[in-house]
Amino acid sequence: MSLRDILRPKPPLDTVRAQRKGSSAAVARERLQVVVTHERNHRGGGTFCIPTLQQEILAVVRRHVGVHQDQVCVKIATRQNISRLEVSVALPESNTPE
Amino acid sequence: MARIIVVTSGKGGVGKTTTSASLASGLAVQGHKCAVVDFDVGLRNLDLVMGCERRVIYDLVNVINGEATLNQALIVDRRTDKLSILPASQTRNKDALTVEGVGRILDGLAETFEFVICDSPAGIEHGALMALYYADEAIVVTNPEVSSVRDSDRILGLLHSRSRRAEQGLDPVREHLLLARYDAARVTKGDMLGIDDVQSVLGIPLLGVVPEDKAVLEASNEGVPVIHFPGSAAGKAYQNAVFRILGKEAPESSLEKPRTGWLKWLLEGSG
Ligand SMILES: Nc1ncnc2c1ncn2[C@@H]1O[C@H](COP(=O)(O)OP(=O)(O)OP(=O)(O)O)[C@@H](O)[C@H]1O
């Protein structure tokens, strides 16, 4: 640390003031967190993560039938602004109902 | 395998074109064959920032419509022949871009280039969707400002749901945050969102922080990407981002680790 740093009080004083009063950046962060969380929840299909969904569907299916990772396919098909979630599970031959 | 990288933001005017021009130039200077594509149909600007506006003959839409070949439309950069620019169309309507047409262009580029940088238009409409659809990676350019951060989050939502990788259930698009027009002094004062603030909201890894810098305007006046001004703060920041894209160590500039408490500041000095 240099003497210059000691003699230059502005940034620390500002920081202290900002922390005491609640800075505008802190307000911005709070507001953003609220609005972004809200929008994510209302995005409906906009944010869910396909790989996660695939893993979870795989886990549910596996409780009933032994299937391999590659046999569960999850994808979204979008045509003319309509999105459809497509899930297909290929059953192993031994498990195909007669 | 070519890396297709979209430079996107949602909000307009945050620095996408500035970023696309500098990153593409930097990758080329490092020896990697790179193409940079302007997806801003109707509002072509990348050519000006790259300084090749007088050499534009054919554009993206001409190639999609089969009126010109990719090689006829690509403009080789004056400074490094590893870099080519594919300009946007100035007159046609935005619907000229189709998933199929854009796919053909990118496939063609991927045959010869290591990197394809897609400079997205602002917004979350057709043009922005076309620019991000085939991306393997996304650089989300964000200013430390509430509206920009919110719009970046919406773009992340689109990357998660409307990209090719999402629709086909492939590995997700790799997302990177590029914070632009950052003013460390204002962050210290508490009147601008800091790096941690933005990252905690968006939750994606940081590729770089580009400071607010007068050199950016001067560079665009001259039609030279700011990365070619190695003495400028913005040029250095873009250079570091290029190293990180290439998986190399890049020095963290002091502004990328802002000192938080004033006590820490006092103890550590101004570094
Ligand atoms: N780091 C910076 N410092 C100062 N000015 C900057 C910086 N980055 C960008 N600018 C300025 O901001 C303006 C917008 O930049 P740019 O055109 O790159 O944004 P954009 O996101 O591509 O805009 P659009 O959404 O219209 O395509 C330009 O005038 C540019 O010079």
Ligand SMILES: [Mg+2]
């Ligand atoms: Mg632009």
